[in-house]
Amino acid sequence: MAGANIKQVARHAGVSLGTVSNVLNRPDSVAPATRQRVLDAITELGYVRNDSARQLRAGHSRTVAIVVLDVANPFFTDVVRGAEQVVEEAGAMLVVCNSGGDNARERRHLELLEEQRVRGVLITPVGHGPQPQLEKLIDRGIPVVLVDRGTGRASRCSVAVDDVLGGRLAMDHLLDQGHQRIAYLGGPLSIAQVADRHAGAAAAVEERGTGAELQVAVTTSLTVAAGRRAAEQLLALPARQRPTAVFCANDLIALGVLQEVTARGLRVPADVSIVGYDDIEFADAAAVPLSSVRQPREQLGRTAAQLLLEEAESGDTHRHRHVVFQPELVVRRSSEQPRRARR
Amino acid sequence: MAGANIKQVARHAGVSLGTVSNVLNRPDSVAPATRQRVLDAITELGYVRNDSARQLRAGHSRTVAIVVLDVANPFFTDVVRGAEQVVEEAGAMLVVCNSGGDNARERRHLELLEEQRVRGVLITPVGHGPQPQLEKLIDRGIPVVLVDRGTGRASRCSVAVDDVLGGRLAMDHLLDQGHQRIAYLGGPLSIAQVADRHAGAAAAVEERGTGAELQVAVTTSLTVAAGRRAAEQLLALPARQRPTAVFCANDLIALGVLQEVTARGLRVPADVSIVGYDDIEFADAAAVPLSSVRQPREQLGRTAAQLLLEEAESGDTHRHRHVVFQPELVVRRSSEQPRRARR
DNA sequence: CCGGCTGGATGAAACGTTTTAGTCGCTATA
DNA sequence: TATAGCGACTAAAACGTTTCATCCAGCCGG
Numbered sequence: 001m002a003g004a005n006i007k008q009v010a011r012h013a014g015v016s017l018g019t020v021s022n023v024l025n026r027p028d029s030v031a032p033a034t035r036q037r038v039l040d041a042i043t044e045l046g047y048v049r050n051d052s053a054r055q056l057r058a059g060h061s062r063t064v065a066i067v068v069l070d071v072a073n074p075f076f077t078d079v080v081r082g083a084e085q086v087v088e089e090a091g092a093m094l095v096v097c098n099s100g101g102d103n104a105r106e107r108r109h110l111e112l113l114e115e116q117r118v119r120g121v122l123i124t125p126v127g128h129g130p131q132p133q134l135e136k137l138i139d140r141g142i143p144v145v146l147v148d149r150g151t152g153r154a155s156r157c158s159v160a161v162d163d164v165l166g167g168r169l170a171m172d173h174l175l176d177q178g179h180q181r182i183a184y185l186g187g188p189l190s191i192a193q194v195a196d197r198h199a200g201a202a203a204a205v206e207e208r209g210t211g212a213e214l215q216v217a218v219t220t221s222l223t224v225a226a227g228r229r230a231a232e233q234l235l236a237l238p239a240r241q242r243p244t245a246v247f248c249a250n251d252l253i254a255l256g257v258l259q260e261v262t263a264r265g266l267r268v269p270a271d272v273s274i275v276g277y278d279d280i281e282f283a284d285a286a287a288v289p290l291s292s293v294r295q296p297r298e299q300l301g302r303t304a305a306q307l308l309l310e311e312a313e314s315g316d317t318h319r320h321r322h323v324v325f326q327p328e329l330v331v332r333r334s335s336e337q338p339r340r341a342r343r
Numbered sequence: 344m345a346g347a348n349i350k351q352v353a354r355h356a357g358v359s360l361g362t363v364s365n366v367l368n369r370p371d372s373v374a375p376a377t378r379q380r381v382l383d384a385i386t387e388l389g390y391v392r393n394d395s396a397r398q399l400r401a402g403h404s405r406t407v408a409i410v411v412l413d414v415a416n417p418f419f420t421d422v423v424r425g426a427e428q429v430v431e432e433a434g435a436m437l438v439v440c441n442s443g444g445d446n447a448r449e450r451r452h453l454e455l456l457e458e459q460r461v462r463g464v465l466i467t468p469v470g471h472g473p474q475p476q477l478e479k480l481i482d483r484g485i486p487v488v489l490v491d492r493g494t495g496r497a498s499r500c501s502v503a504v505d506d507v508l509g510g511r512l513a514m515d516h517l518l519d520q521g522h523q524r525i526a527y528l529g530g531p532l533s534i535a536q537v538a539d540r541h542a543g544a545a546a547a548v549e550e551r552g553t554g555a556e557l558q559v560a561v562t563t564s565l566t567v568a569a570g571r572r573a574a575e576q577l578l579a580l581p582a583r584q585r586p587t588a589v590f591c592a593n594d595l596i597a598l599g600v601l602q603e604v605t606a607r608g609l610r611v612p613a614d615v616s617i618v619g620y621d622d623i624e625f626a627d628a629a630a631v632p633l634s635s636v637r638q639p640r641e642q643l644g645r646t647a648a649q650l651l652l653e654e655a656e657s658g659d660t661h662r663h664r665h666v667v668f669q670p671e672l673v674v675r676r677s678s679e680q681p682r683r684a685r686r
Numbered sequence: 687c688c689g690g691c692t693g694g695a696t697g698a699a700a701c702g703t704t705t706t707a708g709t710c711g712c713t714a715t716a
Numbered sequence: 717t718a719t720a721g722c723g724a725c726t727a728a729a730a731c732g733t734t735t736c737a738t739c740c741a742g743c744c745g746g
Contacts, residue, residue, distance in 0.1 A: 003483065005731090015696090017696085017732095017733090018695075018696060018697070021733070022734095024734095025735095029694075030694070046482075048457050048479075048483075049458050050399070050458070050732050050733070051455075051460065053732035053734085054733055054734075055395035055701095056393070056396050056731090056732080056734095057700075057701050058701085059701075061395065071414075071427075072417065072421065078415065093452075093455050095439070096414070098424075098427060109436075114391050115391055116394045116395075117394065136391075139389075140391075255628045259627065259628050281567055282598070282628070284602065285598045285599075285601065286629065287628060287630050287631075287632075348702055348703085350702080358725075358726090359725065359726045359727075360727090361725075361726060362725060362726075364703070367703095367704095372725095374725090377725085392702090393701085393703070395702080396703035397702080397703055397704075398731095399702080399703070399730095399732065400703050400705080401703090401704075
């Protein structure tokens with residue numbers, strides 16, 4: 001009952017092997033009576049298609065992969081959910097791979113995915129530099145869609161949120177509040193999003209021209225723990241060098257900072273204002289509700305998956321597209337208090 | 344350059360096809376000179392193994408699947424990370440599938456996984472009832488390990504945390520604080536964890552015998568939004584019927600309750616005490632730090648993966664094992680305040 | 687009554703591996 | 717000197733599909 005193949009089904013139903021295949025793939029092309037006989041045989045033997053053989057014949061699998069920087073980051077889980085919807089609707093399967101922000105792990109995953117001849121890859125690459133393994137995939141004709149990573153090259157589709165704009169929004173807001181010593185927290189800088197958000201923030205300070213100072217504290221990862229450690233260092237500074245506001249590369253960092261700051265007995269936003277990035281569900285539920293830059297996360301995933309499937313279908317006739325969404329600043333208590341000017 | 348197969352590599356290197364395979368799989372068995380020639384041919388042609396063909400031959404794939412109730416739930420992302428470590432160390436690949444607590448989706452995933460002839464499946468099943476699709480996998484000889492789901496049947500391994508004990512711990516704590524009207528929030532009850540935690544809570548109330556009352560409010564899912572909605576209903580009750588403490592089936596629900604309660608101008612824990620479950624990272628960062636029942640999440644994943652691989656290796660000689668971890672109550676501000684007795 | 691057409695079924699090739707049995711030339715042993 | 721043994725390599729089978737070229741019977745129009 002366990003391991004029947006198509007040939008045994010055929011014998012059991014008294015038809016040829018090709019007919020069984022037809023029942024499976026083009027049921028209309030076989031006479032109702034025969035079809036029923038085959039179907040009966042299938043259930044009777046507990047036959048289950050062997051996807052390996054199918055793939056081998058087809059030249060590619062029916063799974064789509066998404067490679068994210070961190071599975072545990074709510075930003076990515078939302079993107080994944082969006083992509084999942086579209087992919088499953090198309091009868092395919094989405095597999096989630098976690099690079100953890102590590103170049104080597106990313107490469108390893110891409111190698112495995114190439115071996116698997118996946119139908120396509122959605123990826124938020126670790127670095128901005130060229131990723132040879134990714135080029136290899138594209139050479140082989142496997143569609144690749146860049147997720148949340150800029151306008152990319154002409155050789156692939158991409159969906160993104162304008163991170164430079166996001167950084168600018170956050171920083172303009174803090175400058176509006178009168179802050180003069182502001183810190184940007186995030187890292188590693190090899191992560192493009194981290195760099196872009198910083199670029200936007202720096203540009204905003206520059207343009208404002210009021211001589212505000214933007215310090216940068218680079219963290220080793222985008223986690224709550226990293227945020228807490230970074231805050232520890234900032235708070236060790238003498239009060240007059242200490243920044244009065246912190247803009248964090250994501251909400252996890254921001255939550256870490258929030259924890260550490262309040263643990264030290266300082267108040268948010270009275271002593272330190274905080275703005276995060278991503279507007280994850282928990283930003284609103286934090287000890288002090290967190291101001292944050294919101295991105296259309298699920299939509300990002302959906303759109304990416306759509307572009308991918310589109311490319312997988314249309315083959316050569318495909319023209320690469322680049323979709324850019326606009327972020328939006330959500331002001332909450334962690335930064336909203338009207339303040340006197342500071343220096 | 345893109346699509347070379349083993350045969351072309353062989354021709355290019357002037358050897359037989361079998362020799363190339365040997366270079367790939369048993370490099371020591373081929374003479375160094377020949378080996379080098381083959382290796383050169385491989386890089387020159389950009390050859391990449393075709394995993395479908397490999398699998399077909401081997402009879403099973405080298406990927407392990409984990410089917411979780413909710414990818415976006417931090418509890419599961421941690422379990423996934425634990426499993427990932429072990430699986431990748433073994434040179435295999437972990438694919439994450441999301442049942443979303445939906446029976447039909449779970450079945451669909453299992454069907455696909457059976458077609459893929461995966462090496463094994465880690466799963467937190469949606470219901471406690473029998474899942475025929477799961478039995479089918481086992482019949483076929485695909486190892487299945489139950490994650491976070493009780494002592495299970497003898498036909499498979501399992502790892503779990505004692506949810507009944509967890510419910511008991513939480514409830515004992517609340518009873519110790521003198522609460523007499525307590526609500527249990529969670530759902531759907533078809534999710535085993537939800538039912539078990541409730542069972543533990545009910546048992547604690549029963550044993551205490553002080554006539555405390557345990558209301559149950561069933562939610563449609565284990566999300567922040569569901570928690571908020573449930574809280575809305577509870578708070579609509581007249582003050583003297585309203586529970587003074589709430590025990591939530593997970594932290595997401597608890598965070599939702601916390602948000603709604605504070606939004607209504609009530610204080611936690613003065614007006615309503617809250618205890619959550621899972622002790623996710625954000626429990627500590629919430630507006631009022633959340634008491635919660637902690638589970639060894641990553642270890643759960645690691646152990647599950649180890650059991651799975653063990654079974655996959657040893658085949659028939661395998662004896663199923665059931666590992667149970669103990670949960671631990673973490674008391675924080677949301678429930679810790681010493682209180683006068685209530686009624 | 688014949689030729690062509692059509693719906694329904696068949697047989698065989700092909701996909702790219704891994705593995706097993708076997709071949710071949712050498713060297714060490716009796 | 718025959719032979720057993722060994723190292724290095726080869727040839728071919730097998731894994732389970734899908735697809736394509738055939739084939740066959742029946743039916744229609746002429």
